[in-house]
Amino acid sequence: MIQFSSGQRLDGGLLERPFTLDGVPGLLWTAGTVSGTAPVILLGHPGGLDGMRPRLVERARQCVASGFVAAALELPGGGDRPRLPDVDRARADLRRALEAGEAVADDVVDRLVLPLVERAVPEWRALLDELLALPGIGGPVGYSGGVISIGVRLAAVEPRIVASVLFAGSYVPRSIVEEARRVSIPLLVLLQWDDRWNDRGMALDLFDALGSAEKTLHANTGGHTGVPAFEGDDADRFFRRHLR
Amino acid sequence: MIQFSSGQRLDGGLLERPFTLDGVPGLLWTAGTVSGTAPVILLGHPGGLDGMRPRLVERARQCVASGFVAAALELPGGGDRPRLPDVDRARADLRRALEAGEAVADDVVDRLVLPLVERAVPEWRALLDELLALPGIGGPVGYSGGVISIGVRLAAVEPRIVASVLFAGSYVPRSIVEEARRVSIPLLVLLQWDDRWNDRGMALDLFDALGSAEKTLHANTGGHTGVPAFEGDDADRFFRRHLR
Structure with a gap:
């Protein structure tokens, strides 16, 4: 069950309402005034809502300015949620491999990502x-961000999601690449060309595998956190094209 | 020397003026009324101005609506210009290899593309x-379209060109991939993911090689002529960001 604590009004009339859903913390952003029902955009992120909050608020602000509401949920094992020791071990293994310049074993990627997806x-x-079920919120739904494997699974299994912006900023299990063939909704995939925490070839294989008739890849120079500001505008236009 | 023949006014006030430059035919598109000096966008194309004209006019219309002028020049060997028999032979060799499902030899690509670039x-x-030197036309200059190897060479050697939209829709000589490292202007590279007349891996290698700090790749599902309409808007926004 969802339980809201008291909200606060941010700059520009944005209303932020913290909640818990069966104990999992989350944030909901809406316009201050409600008229009709707004589509929802789920804001994916790498975990740690508190640390991510400034960037999430900026993304939410653009969503709300375009007539949507936005929501984020803490990642399993992220923030104050109970750690997932097996996932932490896999993350340490991944970092060790990358820092040693070694190939990342499929097994490490599976152990890191699949439990999060599940x-x-x-x-x-x-x-x-x-x-x-809340007043002022209706379909359709979009998903925007990482973890890309979560976004792919959601696009494959959740029919209420009609369009997604997927951030290719993490390693992808081979089984998720296979699942991608079942995705059919319009997609915009963002890839940072020089992201040292990502495998570019695997990201391109994932893009190739996605089954959607309309899929677009936007690749930019720069590292994981260097997504250019104009990509925010492009994502906004993508959702305005597909959610309204 | 440039010599204009009489122009015609097209829908929406667009003024089209055919010209020849030292015997080479071309087209110039401007707004009907001149105020100040407009930046120029050179519209690259695969040759055959007459056949390409409907699509070029649409691209020119968007340029002019954004305050630019646009120009196109017949490709060497294209349209009514003298054939280039060696290039024609290389093109036939390329088609034969593609239709037989064979790898395309570097030599074929060099013989097809390098004479056009030169x-x-x-x-x-x-x-x-x-x-x-014409009234109402000033810098800066953009290049938009194919042949991508021509666009790369121009970006590398012509300092008046400050931003380019490059269409990765043709095979690229390895020497041009090397030249790409010297390019430093902002770039938007368009790639059709399922273009059977192009080598996707080579296009990605070229994108990787381009030396520009700001470079963006937009890849879309579909074949050579299937570039989605929204990419025209994206190219327009790119030029408005960099030419004004």
Whole structure:
């Protein structure tokens, strides 16, 4: 069940309402005044809501300015949620391999990413059940951000999601690349060309595998956190084209 | 020397003026009324101005609506210009290899593309000399379209060109990939993911090699002529960001 604590008004009339959903913390951003029902954009992120909050608020601000509401949910194992020791170990293994300049074993990627996908996807879907029952919030739904494997699974299994912006900023299990063939919604995939925490070839293989008739890749120079500001505008236009 | 024949007014007030430059045919598109000096966008194309004209007019219309002027010049060997038999032979060799599902030899790509680059680049530069001396036309200059190897060479050697949209829709000689490292202007590279007349891996290698600090790749599903309409808007925004 979703439980809201008291909201606060941010610059520009943005209303931010913290909540918990079955104990999982999250944030909902809406316009101060409600008229009709707004589509929802789920804001994916790498975990640690508190640290991510400034960047999430900026993304939410653009969503709300375009007539959407935006929501984020803490990642399993992220922030103050119970650690996932197996995932932490896999993350340490990945960093060790990358820092040693070694190839990353498939097994490490599976152990890091698949448990997050298995846990996060039902949580996001339960959040949708709750959000779409609130006054002023309606379909359709978009997903925007990382973890890209979570975004792919959601696009494959959640029919309320009609368009997604996927950030190719993390390693992808081979089984998720296979799942990508079942995705059919319009997609915009963002790739940072020089992201040392990502495998460019694997990201391109994932883009190739995605089954959607309309899919666009935007690749830019720069590292993981260097996504150019104009990509925010492009994502906004993409959602305005598909969610309205 | 540039010589204009009588122009015609097209829908929406667009003024189209055919010209020849030292015997090479071309087209110039401007707004009907001149105020100040407009930046120039050179519209690259695969040759055959008459056949390409409907699509070029649409691209020119968007340029002019954004406050630019646009110009196109017949490709060496294209349209009514004298054939280039060696290039024609290389093109036939390329088609034969593709239709047989064979790898395309570097030598075929060199024989097809390098003579076009060698001839076309000085012609585009001479056109710039003429255009920038006309009333109502000023710098800066952009290049938009294919042949991508011509666009790369121009970006590397012509300092009046400050931003380019490059269409990765043709095979690229390895020497041009090396030249790409010297390019430093902002770039938007368009790639059709399923273009059977192009080598996707080579296009990605070229994108990787380009030396520009700001470079963006937009890849879309579909074949050579299937560039989505929204990419026209994206190219327009790119030029408005960099030419004004």
